[in-house]
Amino acid sequence: GIQVEQSPPDLILQEGANSTLRCNFSDSVNNLQWFHQNPWGQLINLFYIPSGTKQNGRLSATTVATERYSLLYISSSQTTDSGVYFCAVAANQAGTALIFGKGTTLSVSS
Amino acid sequence: GAVVSQHPSWVICKSGTSVKIECRSLDFQATTMFWYRQFPKQSLMLMATSNEGSKATYEQGVEKDKFLINHASLTLSTLTVTSAHPEDSSFYICSASPVTSGGDTQYFGPGTRLTVL
Numbered sequence: 171g172i173q174v175e176q177s178p179p180d181l182i183l184q185e186g187a188n189s190t191l192r193c194n195f196s197d198s199v200n201n202l203q204w205f206h207q208n209p210w211g212q213l214i215n216l217f218y219i220p221s222g223t224k225q226n227g228r229l230s231a232t233t234v235a236t237e238r239y240s241l242l243y244i245s246s247s248q249t250t251d252s253g254v255y256f257c258a259v260a261a262n263q264a265g266t267a268l269i270f271g272k273g274t275t276l277s278v279s280s
Numbered sequence: 281g282a283v284v285s286q287h288p289s290w291v292i293c294k295s296g297t298s299v300k301i302e303c304r305s306l307d308f309q310a311t312t313m314f315w316y317r318q319f320p321k322q323s324l325m326l327m328a329t330s331n332e333g334s335k336a337t338y339e340q341g342v343e344k345d346k347f348l349i350n351h352a353s354l355t356l357s358t359l360t361v362t363s364a365h366p367e368d369s370s371f372y373i374c375s376a377s378p379v380t381s382g383g384d385t386q387y388f389g390p391g392t393r394l395t396v397l
Contacts, residue, residue, distance in 0.1 A: 213388040267314045270324045
C-alpha cells in the first residue's frame with residue numbers, strides 16, 4: 171500500500187519563528203489532507219490539497235503531486251500551534267480511507 | 281458545516297464487557313464512514329470502512345467478530361467492542377465524507393477514549 175513519511179518527527183520552536191513540515195508519499199494520490207491534532211485528540215482539518223498551493227492565515231500548504239510531496243508552512247508560530255500535525259493521503263477513487271503519516275510533534279514555547 | 285460527533289467521549293469498562301461507540305454526521309449525509317484507532321503517541325490506524333446498508337470492510341489484522349460495525353443510516357455508524365480487554369484500551373476516531381463532496385474531504389469526530397480495566 172501507499173507509504174506516507176513525515177519529517178521532522180519533532181520540532182521545537184520559539185514563539186514567532188517560522189517552520190516547514192514535509193510529507194512524502196510513495197504513490198499517486200487523489201486526496202491529501204493536513205490535520206492538526208489538539209491536546210484533546212480532536213483532528214482539525216487544515217487543508218485539503220491534493221495539488222497546488224493554499225493559504226489560510228499564518229498557514230499555507232503546497233503539494234507537488236508529480237514529485238510526491240507536500241509542505242506545510244507555519245509562519246509567526248504561536249504557543250497555540252503546539253500539537254501533532256498529520257499528513258494523510260488516499261489513492262485511487264474517491265471515498266477511500268486516508269492513510270496517515272506518523273506525524274510531526276510541534277512544541278512552541280513563549 | 282461538516283460536523284461529526286462521537287458518543288461517548290470517554291468510557292471506562294471492566295474486562296469482558298462490551299462497549300458501543302456512536303459516530304454521527306450532524307449536518308451532512310455520508311454513505312461511507314471510517315473507523316480508526318490511535319494508541320498513545322502513535323498515528324491513526326485504519327480499522328474498517330463502514331458502508332451504509334452493507335457489511336463493513338475490515339483491515340488486515342482487525343478481528344471483525346470483536347469489533348462489530350453497523351452503518352444503519354446515512355448519518356450514523358456504530359462500533360461495538362465486544363468482550364473488551366485491557367489491550368483494547370485506545371482512542372477510537374471515526375470520519376466521514378459528505379456525499380456531496382464526492383467522497384474527498386474527510387471530517388473527523390472528536391474521538392472516544394476507551395479504558396478497559
